[in-house]
Amino acid sequence: MERRESLPLTAVDYRKGDIKHQITGVVKPVMQGYKFQSVKEFKALLGLFHVTVEEVHKTIKxxxxxxxxxxxxxxxxxxxxVAIKSSKIGKSxxxxxxxxxxxxxxxxxxxxxxxxxxKEVIATALQGQPTRQGFLQELSGKGIAAILWQNDSGVIYGVTYIDHNxxxxxxxxxxxxxxxxxxxxxxxxxxxxxxxxEAPVIHPSEPEMKEPGLVEGLLDIFSPESYPYPADDLTQSPYGKKKKRKRRGPHLG
Structure with a gap:
């Protein structure tokens, strides 16, 4: 994917341990220094540094x-x-x-x-690179990461650009x-x-499909401990392939 040289921060290495410290070293600077408008964009950005994030909503009384x-x-x-609650890192x-x-x-x-x-860098790469890998690498060398969102059939339905400059x-x-x-x-x-x-099908009675997450029935964020998560229960990458959406609507790209 994008080359490591284009990343201004150090990616998390789960083998080195002290995951909380490593994640803190990515999440805090990203929150302070970058501009993004949605959880999806935030996840795409964190994904470059081998971190993912999920929202948790819980009703008590x-x-x-x-x-x-x-x-x-x-x-x-x-x-x-182990999943780290945001409160363990800080309110910021x-x-x-x-x-x-x-x-x-x-x-x-x-x-x-x-x-x-x-815009010129992206246009030049898109016009000049015949392969996806070449396109991603050229942008990476210019300090821009392109995250391509695709479904299981390989159809790219969204693109997120991350301009490190x-x-x-x-x-x-x-x-x-x-x-x-x-x-x-x-x-x-x-x-x-x-x-x-030409004729998008919308099913308002069907719940909107959620992306696979850290917390689907597994995490109680309001308990005193964090929980371990086996990697084998993740069905999709947080910044790789995604499931098909059930309805058309606003999306990246």
């Missing part, structure tokens, strides 16, 4: 509490080791702080368009249609057998 848990991932993006990386970060980032990005240089995370469609996931998919992905864009 009629009151709903919200929290975050962080965990290390291996080279394949599969979580490993907790749920409320993250929501405030989204709001501030949205305001900042609205006032500061993506740099022309960044401006420390900004943004979806491809923010740059314009010529940079979007549909363009990326035509060149580097799999063309779907049937085109459904």
């Amino acid at each position: 009629g009151k709903t509490y919200h929290g975050l848990v962080y965990a290390a991932t291996d080279e394949k993006g599969e979580r490993t080791g 990386v907790g749920y409320e702080a993250l929501q405030k970060k989204f709001a501030k980032s949205k305001q900042w990005i609205a006032r500061h368009p993506v740099p022309v240089q960044t 401006s420390k900004t995370v943004f979806k491809g469609s923010l740059l314009g249609k010529e940079y979007s996931a549909s363009v990326i998919n035509r060149k580097y992905g799999t063309i779907p057998p049937e085109k459904t864009e």
